[in-house]
Amino acid sequence: MFEIISTFVAAFLTLSIFSFLYKDNPFYKFAEALLVGVSMGYAIPLVYENVFLPYVYTPIFLSHKFIIIIPALLGSLYMFRFSKNLGWLARYPIVFGMAIVGMSVPMSIHSSVLVQMRSAMLPIDGINTALIFIGTVTILLYFFFSKAHKGIYGKVTNVGIWFMMIGFGASFGYTVMARVSLLIGRIQFLLGDWLGLVR
Amino acid sequence: MKRQIPLIIIMTLGFMFVAHSFIPHKISVDFFDWFQDWAKAISPFAVSLGIMSLFMVHGTKIKRKVPNWQYSVITLAGLIFTAFAGFAWGTQSGTPYMWLFENVQMPMSATMFSLLAFYIASAAYKAFRARSAEATVLLVAAVVVMLGQVPLGAMISKWIPETSTWILNVPNLAAKRAIMIGVGLGITATSLKILLGIERTYLGGGD
Amino acid sequence: MNKNVISFFNKIQNIDRRYIYIVVAFSIIIPLLIPFNSRTYVTKPTEDIYKKVDSFAGDENKAVLMSFTHDASTMPELFPMEVSVLRHCFERNIKVFTICWIPAAAPLVDYALNTAREDFDVQSGVDYCNFGYKPYVLRLPIMLGMGDDIAKAVETDSQGRKVENLEIMKNIKNYDDMNLVIDFAASGSALQWITYARARFGANIAAGVTAVMVADNYPYLQTGQLMGMFRGLKGAAEYEKLVDVFAAYESEDYPNGRPFSKEVIKETRVPITGDTVPYKYKKARIGMNAQSVAHIMIIFFILLGNIGYFITRKKEL
Numbered sequence: 001m002f003e004i005i006s007t008f009v010a011a012f013l014t015l016s017i018f019s020f021l022y023k024d025n026p027f028y029k030f031a032e033a034l035l036v037g038v039s040m041g042y043a044i045p046l047v048y049e050n051v052f053l054p055y056v057y058t059p060i061f062l063s064h065k066f067i068i069i070i071p072a073l074l075g076s077l078y079m080f081r082f083s084k085n086l087g088w089l090a091r092y093p094i095v096f097g098m099a100i101v102g103m104s105v106p107m108s109i110h111s112s113v114l115v116q117m118r119s120a121m122l123p124i125d126g127i128n129t130a131l132i133f134i135g136t137v138t139i140l141l142y143f144f145f146s147k148a149h150k151g152i153y154g155k156v157t158n159v160g161i162w163f164m165m166i167g168f169g170a171s172f173g174y175t176v177m178a179r180v181s182l183l184i185g186r187i188q189f190l191l192g193d194w195l196g197l198v199r
Numbered sequence: 200m201k202r203q204i205p206l207i208i209i210m211t212l213g214f215m216f217v218a219h220s221f222i223p224h225k226i227s228v229d230f231f232d233w234f235q236d237w238a239k240a241i242s243p244f245a246v247s248l249g250i251m252s253l254f255m256v257h258g259t260k261i262k263r264k265v266p267n268w269q270y271s272v273i274t275l276a277g278l279i280f281t282a283f284a285g286f287a288w289g290t291q292s293g294t295p296y297m298w299l300f301e302n303v304q305m306p307m308s309a310t311m312f313s314l315l316a317f318y319i320a321s322a323a324y325k326a327f328r329a330r331s332a333e334a335t336v337l338l339v340a341a342v343v344v345m346l347g348q349v350p351l352g353a354m355i356s357k358w359i360p361e362t363s364t365w366i367l368n369v370p371n372l373a374a375k376r377a378i379m380i381g382v383g384l385g386i387t388a389t390s391l392k393i394l395l396g397i398e399r400t401y402l403g404g405g406d
Numbered sequence: 407m408n409k410n411v412i413s414f415f416n417k418i419q420n421i422d423r424r425y426i427y428i429v430v431a432f433s434i435i436i437p438l439l440i441p442f443n444s445r446t447y448v449t450k451p452t453e454d455i456y457k458k459v460d461s462f463a464g465d466e467n468k469a470v471l472m473s474f475t476h477d478a479s480t481m482p483e484l485f486p487m488e489v490s491v492l493r494h495c496f497e498r499n500i501k502v503f504t505i506c507w508i509p510a511a512a513p514l515v516d517y518a519l520n521t522a523r524e525d526f527d528v529q530s531g532v533d534y535c536n537f538g539y540k541p542y543v544l545r546l547p548i549m550l551g552m553g554d555d556i557a558k559a560v561e562t563d564s565q566g567r568k569v570e571n572l573e574i575m576k577n578i579k580n581y582d583d584m585n586l587v588i589d590f591a592a593s594g595s596a597l598q599w600i601t602y603a604r605a606r607f608g609a610n611i612a613a614g615v616t617a618v619m620v621a622d623n624y625p626y627l628q629t630g631q632l633m634g635m636f637r638g639l640k641g642a643a644e645y646e647k648l649v650d651v652f653a654a655y656e657s658e659d660y661p662n663g664r665p666f667s668k669e670v671i672k673e674t675r676v677p678i679t680g681d682t683v684p685y686k687y688k689k690a691r692i693g694m695n696a697q698s699v700a701h702i703m704i705i706f707f708i709l710l711g712n713i714g715y716f717i718t719r720k721k722e723l
Contacts, residue, residue, distance in 0.1 A: 006298065006301070006302045007302070009302045009303070010301070010302040010303070010305075010306040011306075013302075013303060013306055013307050013310075014306045014307070014310045017307055017310040017311060017314065018310065018314070020314065021314065021317055021424065021427050022424065029267065029270050030270065030273060031307055032270075032311075033270035033271065033273040033274045033277070034273055034274070034277045034303065034307070035277075035303075035304065035307040035308060035311070036253070036274050036277070037253075037273065037274035037275060037276065037277025037278040037279075037281070038277040038278070038281045038299055038300075038303050038304045039304055039308070039510065040249055040250060040253050040278045040281075041277060041278035041279065041280065041281030041282040041283075041285075042281050042282075042285070042296075042299070042300055042304055042509060042510065043246055043249070043509040043510075044246065044250065044281075044282040044285065045282060045285025045286050045290050045296065046285070046290060046509045046512060046539060047243050047246045047509065047541065048243070048285075048286075049290060050512070050538055050539045050540070050564075051239075051242055051243040051539075051540075051541050052243040053566075054561060054562045054566070055239035055240050055242065055243065055561075056240050056243060059236075059240070068236065068237075068240045070237075071236070071237040071238075071240035071241045072240050072241075072244075074237075074241055075240060075241035075242065075243065075244030075245070076244050077244075078244045078245055078247050078248055079244070079247050079251070081248055081251070081403070082251055082252065082255060087403060087404075088201040088202075088403075090403070091201070091202075091205040091402050091403065092205060092208070093241050093244065093245070094205075094401060094402065095205040095206075095208050095209040095212075095402075096208070096212070096237065096238065096241055097238065097241070097242075097245075097543050098209055098213075098393060098401060099208070099209050099212030099213045099215075099216060099234075100216055100234075100238075100546050100547070101213060101216075101390040101393050101394065102212065102213035102214060102215065102216025102217045102219075102220075102390070102394055103216045103217070103219070103220055103546065103550070103602070104386060104387070104390045104601070105217055105220075105387055105390045105391055105394070106217060106220045106221065107220060107601045107602060107605055107606070108383050108386045108387050108390070108601055109383065109384075109387050110601070110605045111383070111597070111600050111601045111604070111605050111631060112379050112380065112382060112383025112386065112597075112601070113380055113383040113384060113387070115605075115629050115631060116376050116379055116380050116383070116625055116629065117380065118629075119376075119625075119628060119629045120376060128365075128368070128369050131369050131370065131373065132369055132372055132373045132376075133373075134373070135369075135370055135372075135373025135374060135377070136373045136376050136377045136380075137377075139373065139374060139377035139378070140377045140380065140381070143377075143381055160377075161333060162333065162336060163370050163373050163374045163377075164374045164378075165333045165334075165336045165337045165340070166336060166337070166340045166366060166370040166371060166374065167370060167371045167373075167374025167375055167378075167621065168337055168340075168374075169336065169337040169338065169339065169340025169341040169344065169366075170340055170341070170344045170366055170367055170371040170621040171371075171618075171621040171622065172337065172340075172341040172344075173340065173341040173342070173343070173344030173345040173347075173348070174344060174348075174617040174618060174620045174621050174637075174638065175319065175617070175618050176319055176323070176341070176345055176701070176704055177345065177348055177617040177638055177639070177640075177697065177701070178483065178616045178617035178618040178638055179312075179313075179315040179316040179318075179319045180316050180319075180434070180696075180697055180700040180701070180704075181482050181483045181616075181617060181638055181639040181693065181697065182309070182312050182313040182315070182316060182479070182480065182482050182483065183313040183316035183317070183430070183434055183700075184434055184438070184482060184639070184693040184696045184697060184700075185309060185313065185481060185482020185483070185485075185693070186306075186309055186310050186313040186482070187431075187434050187435055187438060187696075188438060188482070188689065188692075188693065189306065189309075191435065191438055191439065192685075197439060198438055198439065198441070198685075198692075220606070228554070231547075231550070231551070234547065235547045235548075235551055235559070238543065238544060238547050239544055239547070241543075242541045242543045242544055243541070245541070245543060292513075292516060292520075297513060300510075300513050301513070304478065304510070305478040305481075305513075306478075308477055308478045308479045308510070309478045309479050309481055309482065311479060312479040312480065313482075316430060316700075317426070317427045317430050317431075319704075320426055320427075320429075320430045320700075320703070320704050320707060321423045321426045321427070323704050323707045323708050323711070324426055324707040324708070324710065324711040325419075325423070325711060327708050327711060327712075328711065328712060328715050329712055329715075338708065338712075342705055342708065344621075345701045345704065345705060346701065346705065348617075348637075348638075348640050348697070348701070349640075349694065349697050349698040349701050349702075350444035350445050350446065350447070350694060350695070350698055351444070351698035351699075351701070351702060352698075352701075353445065353447055354444075354445075360447065364449070367620075367621060367624055368624065368628070371621050371624055372624045372625055372628055375621060375622055375624055375625050376625040379622075379625050
């Protein structure tokens with residue numbers, strides 16, 4: 001019985017959100033407001049148990065690593081983020097987290113630029129590798145705005161546009177697929193878990 | 200000083216990280232271990248940002264009795280009750296906290312996104328037009344890829360999935376690779392700007 | 407052109423969007439209510455993941471890490487992938503770890519583990535281990551830390567146990583052993599694994615992504631930075647079939663599953679109607695039926711919209 005009520009609540013809230021398709025209404029507004037609150041409220045005990053206890057409480061109070069008090073105090077400065085006069089204090093925990101971008105300087109150059117360029121420079125051994133080469137170069141030229149896209153240069157960058165259009169078409173096709181898949185999931189819930197029509 | 204000291208910290212730590220990427224020396228390893236411990240201890244407090252901003256936004260709405268302020272009460276009540284349930288009865292499966300997740304949070308957040316299926320179908324009908332040669336190419340590529348992904352496409356002709364794979368592996372690959380190289384350079388440039396103190400928006404306003 | 411035709415197209419060009427919504431809903435509801443057997447073609451990006459995971463079968467010194475970076479909103483696409491990979495690992499006695507980076511993913515990990523493990527005699531801390539929720543800001547430190555020492559980087563598992571004391575950690579120290587990371591996400595989060603875990607430590611990275619991200623990931627697939635990729639619901643359906651055909655296969659010759667073979671997968675059809683396969687292991691394949699119909703319907707919409715556009719435009723000219 002309890003399970004039936006639970007599934008009914010989930011189905012009711014699902015339908016409340018779907019009701020927005022007809023038009024905005026109090027059921028949708030209620031569900032939306034509840035979702036925002038529950039999502040945030042849900043994170044608090046989870047962070048407390050999974051992050052605060054093992055990384056702050058245990059090291060300080062059980063393992064007596066008192067040095068951890070410093071980063072804990074640093075972290076608590078986040079709370080001043082919205083204060084008019086003391087907002088600057090929140091910069092300390094923020095910069096501490098941001099510093100790791102230092103790693104991304106060599107690492108992103110490696111994975112997104114160098115490895116990709118290396119693969120773009122393979123010997124052209126067929127029509128496909130030739131097309132990939134032409135596409136990559138013409139699009140890179142298209143994004144070079146220091147020279148006006150006119151004359152022969154304009155024609156070359158135009159080729160880049162065609163390649164991009166095919167790329168965007170592929171992305172659009174997959175986006176349609178993704179959205180439909182999500183709806184399928186919800187309808188599987190309504191028909192299966194709630195109404196028991198599919199199993 | 201309110202800006203300078205944080206900037207000095209990020210520059211120092213940031214360049215130590217650049218060095219750490221190249222130097223596997225013990226000092227470098229110890230530095231990283233120290234950073235890990237500190238970053239872990241700082242991290243739980245970040246959640247307070249979300250809670251405070253939610254309370255501020257909805258608290259103001261309730262105080263000023265703006266239209267539909269009642270829904271803000273529901274948001275805050277949902278937040279307080281869910282958090283309370285987690286602390287009072289635990290977070291294991293079978294508790295009220297998990298019940299709220301499974302029957303309230305999970306179905307609603309999944310449904311929110313599934314609405315997009317309706318919108319994309321309506322957009323396909325009303326806005327996806329072959330207005331120019333380029334738009335036609337985009338449209339044809341999209342249709343072939345859509346057909347290529349589903350069993351029905353292969354039933355119509357074995358060329359459909361094959362053409363779809365070719366589109367993805369050749370022209371799409373070239374397009375995405377060129378964009379990726381640009382983005383990669385952009386990430387690197389932004390990271391360097393942060394480390395050198397040129398990009399400072401993350402510090403927020405004020406002195 | 408006939409006036410009636412033009413006025414008809416004019417009318418349907420401006421049709422209320424809610425009629426379109428009704429058609430969308432029915433194009434999904436009907437194929438789900440009346441399931442039919444359609445063929446699932448297995449593609450290389452999924453096959454590569456299967457083969458890599460399967461190469462760890464029965465090996466004490468190897469493990470798979472499943473990284474969850476999504477919430478319930480994209481569950482319909484990603485959840486069947488996760489359940490299939492777990493089922494594969496449990497069927498073939500492969501050590502598997504799970505970790506998640508956003509609070510809303512934590513129960514999804516449990517849900518996936520519970521769904522898959524109920525059919526197997528597996529034990530937490532021995533056959534699998536859930537490292538639990540780690541905040542997103544710790545992602546990089548942990549990702550990099552695991553390159554040296556996994557137990558030190560994650561410290562505790564979801565039940566608060568010290569990871570270093572768990573039996574599963576025997577012979578598993580870093581990415582050399584936990585040699586495959588599969589990141590399930592609705593965003594480009596696999597890029598971080600590629601940038602850090604792969605570039606620095608040489609870990610094999612695979613991505614389980616929602617279809618939205620698929621086209622963007624092709625450059626990584628071609629360079630081998632991604633060794634494989636689940637491409638949305640179709641990827642999930644393909645893996646479900648692979649596990650059915652090989653890992654879960656039982657016969658006298660192969661009591662614990664049979665090795666991968668291109669010929670076998672090409673020729674084998676697994677019926678999804680009837681009770682041969684439990685519903686939870688064929689959910690993506692049933693979903694793909696509805697996907698077929700919905701795609702045809704959307705293509706029909708595109709065509710109809712364009713025909714209407716050209717006819718009414720001609721009149722304007």
